Amino acid sequence: MTASTKTPMELYQSLNEVGEKIRTLKTANAEKAEIEAALQLLLKLKVDYKGATGQDYQAGSPPAENMDESGNRSIADGADDDTVDPWNVSTTSAKGVDYDKLIVRFGSSKIDKELVDRIEKVLGQKPHRFLRRGIFFSHRDMHQVLDAYEKQKAFYLYTGRGPSSEAMHMGHLIPFIFTKWLQDVFDIPLVIQMTDDEKYLWKDLTLEQCHHYAVENAKDIIACGFDINKTFIFSDLDYMGSSPEFYRNVVKIQKHVTFNQVKGIFGFTESDCIGKISFPAIQAAPSFSNSFPQIFGGKQDVQCLIPCAIDQDPYFRMTRDVAPRIGYPKPALLHSTFFPALQGAQTKMSASDANSSIFLTDTPKQIKNKVNKHAFSGGKDTVEEHRQHGGDPDVDVSFMYLTFFLEDDEQLEKIKQDYRSGALLTGELKKILIDTLQPMISEHQERRTQVTDEMVQQFMTPRPLNFRY
Ligand code: TRP
Numbered sequence: 001m002t003a004s005t006k007t008p009m010e011l012y013q014s015l016n017e018v019g020e021k022i023r024t025l026k027t028a029n030a031e032k033a034e035i036e037a038a039l040q041l042l043l044k045l046k047v048d049y050k051g052a053t054g055q056d057y058q059a060g061s062p063p064a065e066n067m068d069e070s071g072n073r074s075i076a077d078g079a080d081d082d083t084v085d086p087w088n089v090s091t092t093s094a095k096g097v098d099y100d101k102l103i104v105r106f107g108s109s110k111i112d113k114e115l116v117d118r119i120e121k122v123l124g125q126k127p128h129r130f131l132r133r134g135i136f137f138s139h140r141d142m143h144q145v146l147d148a149y150e151k152q153k154a155f156y157l158y159t160g161r162g163p164s165s166e167a168m169h170m171g172h173l174i175p176f177i178f179t180k181w182l183q184d185v186f187d188i189p190l191v192i193q194m195t196d197d198e199k200y201l202w203k204d205l206t207l208e209q210c211h212h213y214a215v216e217n218a219k220d221i222i223a224c225g226f227d228i229n230k231t232f233i234f235s236d237l238d239y240m241g242s243s244p245e246f247y248r249n250v251v252k253i254q255k256h257v258t259f260n261q262v263k264g265i266f267g268f269t270e271s272d273c274i275g276k277i278s279f280p281a282i283q284a285a286p287s288f289s290n291s292f293p294q295i296f297g298g299k300q301d302v303q304c305l306i307p308c309a310i311d312q313d314p315y316f317r318m319t320r321d322v323a324p325r326i327g328y329p330k331p332a333l334l335h336s337t338f339f340p341a342l343q344g345a346q347t348k349m350s351a352s353d354a355n356s357s358i359f360l361t362d363t364p365k366q367i368k369n370k371v372n373k374h375a376f377s378g379g380k381d382t383v384e385e386h387r388q389h390g391g392d393p394d395v396d397v398s399f400m401y402l403t404f405f406l407e408d409d410e411q412l413e414k415i416k417q418d419y420r421s422g423a424l425l426t427g428e429l430k431k432i433l434i435d436t437l438q439p440m441i442s443e444h445q446e447r448r449t450q451v452t453d454e455m456v457q458q459f460m461t462p463r464p465l466n467f468r469y
Contacts, residue, residue, distance in 0.1 A: 005085070005087045005088060005267055006048070006052075006267065007052075007083065007085070007267065008049065008052045008053045008063035009062065009063055010083065011045055011048055011049045011052060011053075011057075011063075012049065012057065012062050012063050014045055015042065015045050015046065015049060015057050015059075016059065018038060018041055018042045018045060019042065019059060021038055022035065022038045022039060022042065025038060045057075047269075048269055049063075051263065051269040051270055052263065052264075052267055052269065054260070081093070082097045082098055082101070082102065084097060084102060084310060084311055085266070085267065085311060085314060086266070086311050086312060086314060086315070087202075089311055089338055089347055089348045090346060090347045091345075091346055091347075092346065093345075093346070094344055094345060094346065094376075094395040095345060095394050095395055096337070096338070096340060096345030096346070096400075097337070097338065097345075099134075099137050099138070099310075099337055102138070102310060103137075103138050106138070106310070106313050106317070107317075108138045108139060108140050108313065108333070108335060109138065109139055109140065109142075110137065110138060110139075111131065111134070111136060111137050111138060111139050111142070111334070115139070115142060115143070116131050116132065118143070118146060119131065119146065122146050122149060122150060123185050123186075125185065128178060128181045129407060129409075130174070130177075130178050130181075130336065130404075132409065133403050134337075135174070135336055135337055135403070135404060136178060136307070136334050136335065136336045136337075137310075137335065137336070137337055138310060138333075138334075138335035139332070139333055139334050139335065140316075140320070140330075140332055140333040141330065141332035141333070142305075142332055142333075142334060144303075144332060145303060145305050145332045148303055149186065153303070154188070154302050154303070154467075154469065155186075155188060155302060155303040155304065155305055155332075156188050156189040156190065156191065156289065156295075156296075156302055156303075156304055156305070157179055157182055157183060157186075157188060157189070157190040157191070157304075157305055157306075157307065158190070158191050158192075158193070158286045158287060158304050158305070158306050158331070159175055159176070159179050159190070159192055159193075159306060159307050159308060160192055160193035160194065160195060160283070160286070160308075161176075161192070161193075161194055161195070161217055161221065162194075162195045162198050162199050163194055163195070163196055163199055163210060163213035163214040163216070163217040164199045164203055164205070164210075164213065164351065165213060165351050165352075166213055166216045166217075167351050167359050167360075167361065168217060168220045168351070168359070168360050169349050169351055169357035169358060169359050169360065170339060170349065170357070170358050170359075170360070170437075170441075171338070171339030171348060171349035171357065172220075172351075172360075173220075173224065173360070173444075174309070174336055174339055174404070175307050175308055175309060175336060176221055176224045177224060178307050178334075178336065179224075179226075179307050180224045180225050180226055182305070182307060183226065183227065183230060183231070187230075188230070188467075189230055189231075189232070189295055189296075189465045189467050190226065190230060190231045190232070191231075191232050191233075191234070191286050191292060191295070192218075192221060192226075192231065192232070192233040192234070193234060193236065193283070193286050194214035194217065194218060194233065194234065194235045194236065195236055195279075195282070195283065196210035196211050196213065196214040196235050196236055196237045197210070197236040197237055197240070197275075197279070197282065198236070198279055198282075198283070199213070200237075201273065201275040201276050201279060202276065207237065210237070211235060211237050211238075214235040214237070215235070215456060215460075218233050218456055218459065218460065219448055219451045219456060220360055220444075220448060221233065222451045222455065222456065222459055223444055223447040223448040223450075223451055224444075225447070226459075228455065228458060228459060229465060229466040230465050230466055230467070231459060231465070232292065232295060232459070232460075232462065232463070232465065233459045233460050234460060234462070235460065236282060238460070239462065240282070242462065243291070243292075243293075243462065245290055245291055245292075245293045245298075246285055246286075246291045246292075249285040249288050249290065249291045250281045250282055250285045251281075252326045253280075253281035253284050253285060253319075253322050253326070254278055254281045256322045256325050256326060257280070257281065257318060257322060259277060261318070262277055262280055262318070265280075265314045265317065265318055266280065266314055280315055280318055283312075283315045283319075284315060284316075284318060284319040284322065286304075287304045287306065287316070287319050287323070287328075287331035288300065288304070288323070288328045289301065289302035289304065292462075294462045294463055294464055295464060295465050295467070296469050297468075297469045299469045300327075300328060301328070301329055302469065303329050303331075303332065304329070304331040304332070305331065305332045305333070305334065306331050306332070306333045306334070307333075307334045307336070308333065308334075308335065308336070309335070309336050309337075309338060310335040310336065310337065310338075311338070313333070313335060316331060316333055319331060339404065340397055340400050340401075341353075341356040341357070341397075342355065342356055342357065342358070342370060342371075342374040342375050342376065342397055343355075343356060343374060343376050343397075344376040344395070344397060345395070345397070345400065355370065355374050356374075358370055358371075358437065358441070360441060360444055360445070360448075361445070362441060364438040364441075364442065367434060367437050367438055367441060368434050368438070371398060371430050371433055371434050371437070372430055372434075375397045375398045375401075375430060375433070376395070376396070376397040377391070377396055377397075377398070377426045377430075378391045378392035378393060378394065378395040378396030378399065378419075379391040379392075379396070379419075379425065379426030379429075380422075383425060386422050386425060386426070387422045388422060389422060390419065390420045390421050390422035391419045391420065391422070391424075391426065391429075392420070393415075393416050393419050393420060396419070396426075396429070398426075398429050398430050398432075398433040399415070399416065399419060399429060401433055401436075401437070402415065402429075402432065402433055402436065405436050405437065405440060406432075406436055415429065415432065
């Protein structure tokens with residue numbers, strides 16, 4: 001993690017630690033070079049701290065809070081150990097991030113039973129298991145979307161993916177599995193942004209690599225079952241330059257957000273390249289329907305609903321802040337929790353750590369080995385102990401994965417109780433997970449081989465969809 005992506009509170013804590021270290025080194029008469037290096041780090045952190053907060057660092061006074069919609073990632077309520085931003089997700093708790101605190105911190109609303117019941121009523125069908133189980137747990141303005149839907153008013157879906165490698169893992173599919181369900185039940189258009197430009201700006205990759213990954217990842221996305229007549233997938237590198245309407249929106253957004261605001265929201269510093277600083281406008285633009293005249297016929301007031309993981313919320317807090325000032329409706333949002341790493345819910349799956357993830361290309365054997373070897377267990381050390389005291393499903397990664405993928409609510413509840421009581425052993429729980437994942441991944445692979453280059457081409461061509469406005 002580089003200093004520029006740290007929150008003000010993390011910077012403050014690092015400053016305290018480095019200050020302490022310098023004092024210790026001095027008392028111990030340490031080497032001059034070592035003290036000098038620590039001093040250099042202290043200076044750099046001070047600069048970053050000032051960049052992120054606009055204030056000078058002062059020992060003993062932590063950074064001020066800022067809780068407004070467009071504002072900062074605040075740490076006011078003591079949800080201090082959780083880091084959640086577009087680049088980092090971590091917590092010290094084995095149960096994972098405290099999502100209720102995150103709702104308070106981000107100022108969003110909880111998807112409570114009342115909202116899930118309302119969705120069921122409006123749709124006349126059972127809500128997706130991700131809603132029933134709190135995997136999509138937070139929202140902005142979802143009631144407004146349902147009001148509009150009940151009055152037969154149009155809306156559309158927008159989601160995206162940053163294509164940073166060819167290897168996608170199961171966690172990457174969560175928003176797409178859910179978006180596919182939303183598209184089916186609401187029968188509405190969907191736009192999917194592949195931010196190859198973003199990955200070029202943030203990673204050590206060439207433009208060609210990023211664009212290639214965008215097309216490759218699009219195949220995995222298409223394999224989730226999206227309707228070709230209702231879905232437009234676009235690479236920023238391709239679409240930005242071909243759509244005057246899209247670029248006009250980018251520029252409008254750029255004009256209405258200051259450097260200070262993006263510093264506050266994203267933690268950018270003076271030494272970040274200007275591409276990063278203006279990128280949020282590009283992720284915001286698809287939230288406005290006139291960015292896609294071929295789909296919406298130039299209408300600028302079709303409401304947008306964005307399903308995404310909660311770490312993307314900073315982009316859309318900014319978008320919602322800008323929208324009324326440039327005469328557009330604010331996008332509504334549905335936020336998901338993270339898909340935990342095999343090693344535990346302290347962090348999410350990472351494509352750069354092969355053992356933390358189950359990839360969409362893994363063989364049945366690899367899946368079995370990874371689950372058996374690496375999935376963090378909430379079980380006891382010996383069978384006797386486990387039988388006597390039972391396991392803890394709340395920290396058990398295999399159980400967590402089952403909450404994502406096992407459709408049957410009753411079966412899931414029974415597994416939970418049996419695991420807790422000790423009737424179900426860790427090995428048995430893992431076997432249930434393996435039996436759930438293997439066919440799921442094989443079927444995905446099968447569907448992916450059916451995706452031809454022509455299909456990808458068609459999904460990615462700007463064109464009217466099966467809707468008239
Ligand atoms: N920035 C996202 C990522 O790195 C990609 C993205 C673009 C996205 N637009 C989005 C994700 C809209 C969710 C919703 O993965």
